[in-house]
Amino acid sequence: MQELIRFNSENNMFTLSNNHITYIMEIVEHSYLVHRYWGKKLAGYHFSNRPLLNKRTFAATPNNEKPEISPEFLPFELPFSHQGDYRSSAIQIQQENADEITRFCYKSYEIQNGVIELTDLPHARNTDEQAQTLIIYLYDQIAEIELALYYTIFEDSPVIVRSSRVKNVGTQSLKVTKLLSASIDTRYDQQLATTFYGTHQKEFQLNRSKIQHGLFKIGSSRGASGPQYPPFIALSKDANEFQGEVYAITLIYSGNHEIALERDQYNHLRIQIGLNSETFSWRLEAGETFYSPQALLSYSDQGFNGSSQSFHQFFTNHLIHPAWKSKDRPILINSWEMTYYDVNDKLIRKLIDAASDLGFETVVLDDGWYGQRNSSKTSLGDWSVDTEKFPEGIKPLVDYAKQKNVGFGIWFEPEMISPNTELIQKHPDWVMRSKNYEPLLGRSQYVLDLTNVDVQEFIIITLLKAITEWGVNYIKWDMNRHMTDPFSQSQTFESSEYSHRYMIGFYRIVNELTNAYPEVLFENCSSGGGRLDPGMLFYFPQTWISDNTDGLDRQQIQYGASYLFPISSITGHVSDVPNHQTNRVVSFKTRAALASSTNMGYEMDIIQMSNEEKKSIRKHLKDYKQERALIMKGTFYRLHSPFESNTCVWMFANKKQAIIYVFRNVYQVYDLSLLIKIPALDSQSLYQEQRTKQVYSGSELANCGLALENTKGDIIVQKINLKKLEE
Template sequence: MLLAVGAAWAAPPDGVSSVRFDAGSRVFRMDAAGVTYAFGVNDRQELQTLYWGGRLQESDGFVAAKAGHGVASFEAPANATQQEFSGWGEGLYSEPALKVSFADGNRDLVLHYVSHEVERDGVVVTLKDISRDVFVELHYSMDASTGVLGRSAVILNRTKAPVMIEQAAAASWNLPVGSDYRLRYLSGRWAAEWTLNEQKIAPGKTVLESRRGSTGHQNSPWFAIERGDAKDEDTGEVWFGALAWSGSWSISVEQDQLRQVRVTGGFNPFDFGYRLAPGERLTTPVFYGGYSQDGIDGASRLLHRFEVTRILPQAPHPRPRPVLYNSWEATGFAVNEAGQVALAEKAASIGVERFVMDDGWFGQRKNDHAGLGDWYVNKQKFPNGLKPLIDKVHGLGMDFGLWVEPEMVNPDSDLYRKHPEWVLNFPGRPHTELRNQLVLNLARSDVRDYVLGFLDDLLKQNDIAFLKWDYNRNWAEPGWDAAATEDQKKVYVTYVENLYGILRELRARHPKVEIESCSGGGGRVDLGIMLLTDEVWTSDNTDPFDRLTIQDGFSYAYTPGVMMAWVTDSPNWVNQRTTSLEYRFLSSMQGGLGVGANLGTWSPEDFAVAKEMIAAYKEVRETVQHGDLYRLISPEGGSEASATESVSVDKRQAVVFAFLHSSQKGYPFPTVKLRGLDAAGQYRLRPIHGAKAEAAPEVASGASWMSRGLDVVLRGDFQAAGFVLEEASR
């Protein structure tokens, strides 16, 4: 498809993505950073992928797209063509992007090119069925600094009868034909999120999905596909993608009989049905995709940079996450003003910047059996409301945060007794309680208004800087009995759209309030929720050794800038593992640092260590949270050693964290060779809390640190060390 034709394209200005359409060949070309993406209108009027890979020269042109053909006379051309967005019709056997049923029973949908409109950083291409007035607008937008491409679809019904959408993807991504691809994806469960998996892509289909109504622990809506057998994480071609949707979703990775590899993702088609009345439209989530020639590590850094500069609410310069204290593990549900004040005083003494009171402050909330839905301050626990506690926290130099779980209700609550019809349910069927709670049907406008109303009142009446927004169970009985029978499956879309709408409105009314997405740990993390929240809770598992692999897996898809990590008590409740306070801090300092331990049991020595570690973290957190992450030694596969490095955007600072599970036969810790430094710069080494390195120079060039490395001194069980390198001169 690629043809050198000379002067076919004009070069874009620096820092701007380029979108061009060649009328002669009917080819669209998008260029940004190190990436070129091209697609065209073929001889069958289909929209066909031509190229997705490394940046091409401006003189490199494309011949007109031409539909493929099968190897057998009975194979339809649709199966041999890498379509950008295929309808289910004309004998298509691969995963379609769109499947519909018309009112007269017809289910054949063939989408052809109609028109397009080029925009500054993207293009909108309109497709239409060959005979019926069903239109699809395909939206493309490429980020200038990373080459990450966002794709979505808008489906419009301009017929005179309803159309039932049975399957709707945001996009299909087509890779060059080949049989040497490997897929990486993330799986998990509660307290064991973010497990990295790798497998060869073989003929057939791998489906990553959540059917839970929300993103879910089981899979993350992210993929990375590497070509060939790269010997390390810094080399090789990698195509990656992330779906921005917080509801039920699906991503299929498919290799067909012609060794064409495609990735199709969007709404989960399981139990899906969205009726479009005449004149209505359905907008899919955005499916982001990127390309790296620098291996999976390079792909991660591109995605991190994109998330920090384009996705997060405060982008392109998000505020660093403040050091946080959360009261949950100290008090559980037994919160009261005196107890929280005592914890706040201790938290302030070690340098905490944000004090968060967790569950138990509202309604008749004495345990997890009652109170959810009744969002008034419990007068027995806080006779004068929250203001005295908030004022005390502010007087200690911290801002105040509060735990809420707005989407849930306990059957033992005033709200449920008044509105039992507000929960997801199938009439006449049991209501499955999980964690003694039910899910409010946010798709209902009255429920949406109630949730927005009580949150708005809470923030108006109290000086609250932060909401820990929890969501502690997945769906069961996803019924919406108030809707017409043919519209009830819209619950999967409307619920999430209303969730996003509430978050948007709260941020507009209270622009200084920050929000954390929490879902039984890391159960709702995706680029959709990250557009509207400032941080995410990574896992309920705070065991600092388990966290090394949890945080490592998380980092493949999501920036450390949103990854909250707490220092909690030892032995940890998950594994009853005992670790030092230093080890716990260094493990947590690789993300957004929080403390969740019971400070009432700490010794003076503990407070001294914590104060020193928090002070050290504040000096490097901008680099840790928003710099470039390098996974130097992987903790995966039972590795005894692991190490990470974060390098500031301007390369003037680097932070290294090294961890040892157990010494074996007196062998030293592996030499840690740094990466990403300015080779010509001079860097001064500084230990964090007494860390030691063997024969390490005080100052050396970036080239030296990257070539000779750092010999960290670690011996024993569950040992850790941290180092800061700061540029001494340029």
């Protein structure tokens, strides 16, 4: 077994290293655990970058004989408050006497083979790939608190997994008011910070900015990771898509989170990620423990494409359920934009007939099939089939689809409840709400209290019925509002624990369902990408990335999401025009190309269309099936950013073939032609473009580029299909 983690007792140094990266820590003054290096693999390390410290006025000094050793200067692995380190802390604990001072000192370490599996939270999975985990124990002797820091490194991945655990080893209760998953201290060196912002129908918008002095902080307090500021930050200096160093961090968690970036007066940088400390606390009685979610730290010396590919490989190998990590996802037709709430048995049977005829693999019955659901104002929680719309129920439709060799899926929004439902009359205490105030409605619905085990069981039983009695093989799990009243009517814990306990309840539900029925495909949706994060990917192999299917907006949304998520985890549909979200008219060719760059499906009326339109769809589905393995399992490259130019270009490639989609948006008369450089191919090989049959060298395409016709019109696409010629 390869030694991935080493401890040198002579210089008190921990080294985590594989063929890609090295991560180094040092124990200073037999007490402090400090950060020394994270980056490209080192052949050896002898503290060459260790700062030469000097005494500074106002700096607190635990040892008066060594005034240069101050927490104000030390690059801590997990900094804590009230020790002379005035930067953002990563842990805060309040003792029973209200004392908030803790002083953790290094105690011991251990090295384990494999990964740490968290009982209540999604986590990096064990696979055949060798991994080792370092556990470093810090201890506060007075408060009687043990702090364990976890570091997992894999044999062939540039990703390190970090998390923390607090254990109350004393006799009095404690309250953890802050516990982050990772904190990194480094030097400011003109780096830029890359994060994402967004909103419903405009997710994953790229934000790249200079780092000023002071504290920059983003996150979510919505009870979900949210489209506003998803859990991701990257630091880079001179990096582009293909060159330069990128240090990227994300969080395997789907609830309230925070990301902090602080540049202090000495040009130290502190990057942190974890639970949102403004909406979190956790009481620990004697002997109890609390684990933070896991953070992922990725290093790339091959630009942002290299960083993304590291995350793509890691998510595929260590997050996505093994049953789906290499399995083809079905091409589906969803009823939503075709019918909205106006669904019925006769119409869905026609949809199944059309889907089977055209080559679709699954039909999805979206919202409107239950209760009296004719609008967004009713019936959530009353999951009985609307017998006026479906007199025979859902199972005959599933059976009919099977006869047509088509799978059948169904939509749920399990976490929500509508007013004036039977469920709310039977169980008013199941609603998330304060005891003192009327709860606020969002999208005409309340949120169920998932901290209540009875609610969890109700959701599990409801979805099991669809799987075991009706036989559906696909469930679209939606969530269309965020928390406003995060309190439980029936539970007794403190209100500041609520949002995290909600996530633990949610994870328990989806964990039981997906483990019991791994063959059923669960798709994550939250009005699109409202809860798209690595934590959700642990249970949901794919996510409906945005309700916005517009051919222009989708370029930025899909481009941004690819910074983190593999293409196999992103779903995109061809929808009708004028687009239902923007009223924009974009050609079928462009809309099909965008959907083909994801887990592809459709969302339009395929029953009433003309024979010519059906012919185009048949060809699209046939082509996609032939190319699906390359798109889902090939390496994805971003070539031109829609955030920076009039073009958006990306590529799917393996050793034998490459498909490039070139989206050119606004036609400019002065652009006589387009020129697209195509790097990342084999520079010593020849490639034939399949439409023109022209042959080019890989080095020629990378350095000279490929000239394309600048066709008149806006939002057009050109597809380049290159196949490597045998030598």
